[in-house]
Amino acid sequence: MTRLRIFTETDPTRATTDTRDGALITELLGRHxxxxxxxxxxxxxxxxxxxxxxxxxxxxxxxxLMAEGGYQAVDVVSLSPEHPDRATFREKFLxxxxxxxxxVRFFVAGAGLFTLHLDDLVFEVLCEQGDLIGVPxxxxxxxxxxPNPFFIAIxxxxxxxxxxxxxxxxxxxxxxxxxxx
Numbered sequence: 424m425t426r427l428r429i430f431t432e433t434d435p436t437r438a439t440t441d442t443r444d445g446a447l448i449t450e451l452l453g454r455h456x457x458x459x460x461x462x463x464x465x466x467x468x469x470x471x472x473x474x475x476x477x478x479x480x481x482x483x484x485x486x487x488l489m490a491e492g493g494y495q496a497v498d499v500v501s502l503s504p505e506h507p508d509r510a511t512f513r514e515k516f517l518x519x520x521x522x523x524x525x526x527v528r529f530f531v532a533g534a535g536l537f538t539l540h541l542d543d544l545v546f547e548v549l550c551e552q553g554d555l556i557g558v559p560x561x562x563x564x565x566x567x568x569x570p571n572p573f574f575i576a577i578x579x580x581x582x583x584x585x586x587x588x589x590x591x592x593x594x595x596x597x598x599x600x601x602x603x604x
Contacts, residue, residue, distance in 0.1 A: 426549040458557030494579040504571035516566040520588040533574030536602040569602035
C-alpha cells in the first residue's frame with residue numbers, strides 16, 4: 424500500500440510523518456509542487472510485457488498527460504527479480520540527483536521507493552500500482568527498486584533524449600532507508 428514518510432534531513436531514524444492516506448499524501452507532496460495521484464489500473468500486466476503492450480494499454484492516459492505537460496517522449500521501464508542486470512539498474516538510481524525537467528512516473532505494476540530531498544526534509548514515497556508521481560525539475564531525489572525489483576512504470580519526458588541525471592555528489596541517500604522487498 425502506498426506510503427509517505429517524512430524525515431528531517433539530519434535524522435533518518437525517526438519519521439515525523441507516516442501515512443498511507445492517499446488524500447493526505449497528495450496534499451503534503453502538493454505543498455512542495457510534487458504531483459501525486461492514484462489511477463485505476465484496469466489492465467493487468469506483468470514485468471516482461473513489451474513497451475508497446477504497456478503503452479497501448481494506457482494510451483489514453485499517456486496522451487492526456489503529454490498534452491497537459493508538453494511531454495515529448497514516453498518509455499516503459501520494467502524489471503523483475505530475474506533480470507540479469509537488476510543490481511546495476513538499482514545502483515544507477517540510488518544516489519541523489521536531479522533533472523533539468525520534471526520526472527513523471529506512473530506505476531502500472533509493482534512498487535518503487537522515491538525519496539525526495541525538499542529543503543531540510545526528506546520525503547520517502549513508496550509508489551505502488553496505480554500511483555502517478557510527478558517530481559518537479561531540479562528537485563533532489565533518488566529512487567530504489569529494491570534488491571528484487573518488481574515493477575512496470577511508464578515514464579514521460581519533455582526532453583526527447585529521455586532520462587538525464589545531474590548527480591549532486593552528496594552521500595545523503597546512503598543515510599536513509601532502502602526498499603527491502
